[in-house]
Amino acid sequence: MIRDLLYKWFKTPQGRVLRHNESLFLRRNISVTSMQCLLQIGFLGWERDFLNGYCAQSTVILDSSLHYLVPCSYLVGQPYLLPFETESIDFVILPHFLEFADDFSTILDEVDRVLKPEGEVIIIGFNPWSWFASDYSLAKTLNKISSPNHALSRAQFSHQLLSLDYEVETVAGFGCRKYYQVPQEYRRSAESYFVTAYALRGIKRCDNIIKLDALDRYLGIPVVKPI
Secondary structure, three states: OOHHHHHHHOOOHHHHHHHHHHHHHHHHHOOOOOOOOEEEEOOOOOHHHOOOOHHHHHEEEEEOOOOOOOOOEEEEOOOOOOOOOOOOEEEEEEEOOHHHOOOHHHHHHHHHHHEEEEEEEEEEEEOOOOHHHHOHHHHHHHOOOOOOOOOOOHHHHHHHHHHOOEEEEEEEEEOOOOOOOOHHHHHHOOOOOOOOEEEEEEEEOOOOOOOHHHHHHHHOOOOOOOO
């Protein structure tokens, strides 16, 4: 598998640093209760670094092939047709997955379908502007990925989420040169063009439209309707 190259890279010295920094971010930004459901699309291999307690009990990982030694529930399936009911998931994370998808917009449409109103999605992706500048080993690994698979800029994901009426913000930037210790470090680098990877958060905003005649019946009071 092409993504096996990524698993191997995360075992290199630089990969372990990036893994630590992203795990720190995920541990501090994923908050679900035992009554909620978190969906992770794409297996990483180091989920135990950031999934524990209620998070592990409430998480389902979906991937196209079977992997073992995961700390939570696991499903084999395709991200283009998620096996979940509409508006049944509270939180979705896509860590280093969309770079390897033929059509990331179709996957995000499916994520939008299964995500509850006011639910959150976090996308972690490699920054295409950083590979050749400072991370030669990562560039050498990911250059083996054939078209159309490539790193995607945060702007491409932002535009897609904005088109789905999400509130979007860049919440983190990650380097692979030093270990982060506090949240302020990945927040400070969130807007940098040269970080190795970035994280976007999207919140599914929904405007509930109430018809005037329905409001009239519910409140039992006359409602003035325009002519």
